[in-house]
Amino acid sequence: MSNHQPVTGTPATPQEAAKSLGLISETPAAQDLICFSHLRWNFVYQRPQHLLSRASRHFRVWFREEPVVDNRSWLEVRPVNAQLNILVPHLPGGTDAQTQQTMQRKWLDELLTQHQITDFVAWYYTPMALNFTEHIQPRLTVYDCMDELSAFRGAPPQLREREKQLLQQAKLVFTGGQSLYEAKKNLHPSVHAFPSSIDNHHFGQARLGLADPADQSSLAYPRIGFSGVIDERLDIALLGELAKRRPDWQFVLLGPVVKIDPASLPQGPNLHYLGMKAYEQLPAYFSNWQVALLPFALNESTRFISPTKTPEYLAAGLPVVSSPIRDVVSTYGECGPVWIADGAEEFERSIAAALADPGSMCWKRIDAQLAQSSWQQTWKDMHDLIEDQLQVARLSQFSATKAVTV
Structure with missing residues (x-):
């Protein structure tokens, strides 16, 4: 043999x-x-x-x-x-x-x-x-x-x-x-x-109805939130205009202010800068928002970005309204729960649409997509x-x- x-x-x-x-x-x-x-x-x-x-x-x-x-x-x-x-x-x-x-x-x-x-x-x-x-x-x-x-x-x-x-x-x-x-x-x-x-399990906790964090609990509804670094990529003029157009909406921003003067940020009774939060805390904040924002400026610093917060918002069950960032549009922009808006008027209209109907017809497709993109x-x-x-x-x-x- x-x-x-x-x-x-x-x-x-x-x-x-x-x-x-x-x-x-x-x-x-x-x-x-x-x-x-x-x-x-x-x-x-x-x-x-x-x-x-x-x-x-x-x-x-x-x-x-x-x-x-x-x-x-x-x-x-x-x-x-x-x-x-x-x-x-x-x-x-x-x-x-x-x-x-x-x-x-x-x-x-x-x-x-x-x-x-x-x-x-x-x-x-x-x-x-x-x-x-x-x-x-x-x-x-x-x-x-x-x-x-x-x-x-x-x-x-x-x-x-x-x-x-x-x-x-x-x-x-x-x-x-x-x-x-x-x-x-x-x-x-x-x-x-x-x-x-996406860490789907971590942010998916937000869908369970978590307790409202103390520094947010006194705010009225509806709440429109942003989480991330507040720097030159954020369209602060757009944010200020939205807050003026809709004084009945509460805009909540989580994250550190970097490379821009904090004094340059728009102010108002419905604008709330709550500072940077620990990763473990984010689902509780998201759980008590109604819509999430990606209000990025369209400039050289945002030309190639792929915002981490997009899948995190979606995993938390939040409809998203975003500037026409190329990677957001190509990955998530085919239908709700992601709305693409350019300018304050379109943002206002899209937020109102998301509040009225958070894209329930498309969540199954989005959830399947998120399941394929874990860290x-x-x-x-x-x-x-x-x-x-x-x-x-x-x-x-x-x-x-x-x-x-x-």
Whole structure:
């Protein structure tokens, strides 16, 4: 009897061939993942937190934030759990840019040495991190392009050049929406669209009729809500006009005010700025609204956005009235419960329609769509792509080592 197994097919890829020969294990080669982010972990809970918390099930994750300016010079390492650590550089006020980069490079090198990080994935949200990471040698570089940062107010002038450099270095590029994918797909051979996903169970709690939060409970009805960062992307003139046109509607805004003067925000007895809320609190607020808003300005900073709040509102059972943001229109704008409006008059008319009939005929289709776009599935699809690239890298390393020893 022959000891050879019958051949039933040829492996389709080099990594499959290597696996069949026992040269590559099913476990990814890298043990650590270092993320370089322009956002803070304890800021609005969004894409980076959803993805990197799930990544910590497969890697030891180091999430590096933008520096904090204070009177000390050190790298704070703040554990979230055994597999996830937040890195916060502290820089003295008045430190020039070159010194900042030198210090951050030094701290990064010390971190790699101290924690024996030798085989890792580098995950970038901001290309500007290349200023102090050009020298590191990750097993794999991933660029998760969640926004067109160069279009944001106050963007560094060298950001576009740094992004070109990052696109050359990265093996995988993820985009935060379809529009951003269209803008980047010809700039790199492996670009993948991963639009905003949803924690359906979390926001679905809002449909159960949760208790009204204390700072909202005294407000009259109907309530028209917005949740998110209040910055240059929000059309504050539109918001002010709506509040004037409909003094009988209460407009509730949750979120931090960033990069704009709070004094520039419209004021009125039916405008309520309740500040940033914890992610865990949001379903209770949503549960006591009647309509949710996406009142974005149409400018360069909103050209490629894919608002995370759209699926969150919908999972909470809220009809949505949105500016004609391209990704909202293409994904949800075919029928209610999503209304697309341009200008105060259309917004007023659409809100009134949503209050009268919150799109009951289309909820079944929307719920089915939301069920297919969980953060868990998004991370699984990303991780599969990462693992494939890690296996390719390991095969390449094995081939190089074999060539040297032969």
